[in-house]
Amino acid sequence: MxxxxQAAGLALASVLIIAVPGPSVLFIVGRALAHGRRIAIATVVGNAFGSLVAGVVVAVGLGELLARSEVLFHVIKYAGAAYLVFLGVHALLAHRAPSPEQAAEASARPGWWATARQGLLVGVTNPKVFVLYAAILPQFVVPTAGNVTAQMLLLALVPVAIGLATDLVWAVAASTVRGWFTRSPRRLRRIGQAGGVSIIGLGVATAFAGDPR
Structure with missing residues (x-):
């Protein structure tokens, strides 16, 4: 269909856009620094499903509604920002312990599925993803090639796959750097706190970012 x-053109456009680290990459790196590779990969998978949800929403026509509705756009925007701040604060509190025993306990990682759900929520509550899909996907649709909605659903898989691959690279790289810090409870606590601060900063930046529409 x-x-x-079509797929090659969209893939090229997606690479050019995704190559520049954005909010998703910063979130994933923050999670990798705070909790390690396993949790970072779960975040990547969840975030990819969130992006896929955005593609489906745009394909069925709701993306245009989001792009036109200032109220809906800002509701989703601030909900996503608040959730990021919440996750950042949680990471900070989990790495605040001063003693090695407490640090070992605090570094206990959340469950894989719970983390994936968190990544999905972050992806779904990022209105810029919806607007981006709404702006790009229609450019590669050929009206005479069949059902437009079906084409957009298939095309949405292209940036999702590319984003998944590049985000996994960032997750592995950041968690590898974190490995050095795990040799010292103090270093581990500091890098975990740095990851929490980065996620909080991302939430604040998201809240005050300009409207991309």
């Missing part, structure tokens, strides 16, 4: 030229 979609041609190779």
């Amino acid at each position: 979609i041609g190779a030229s």
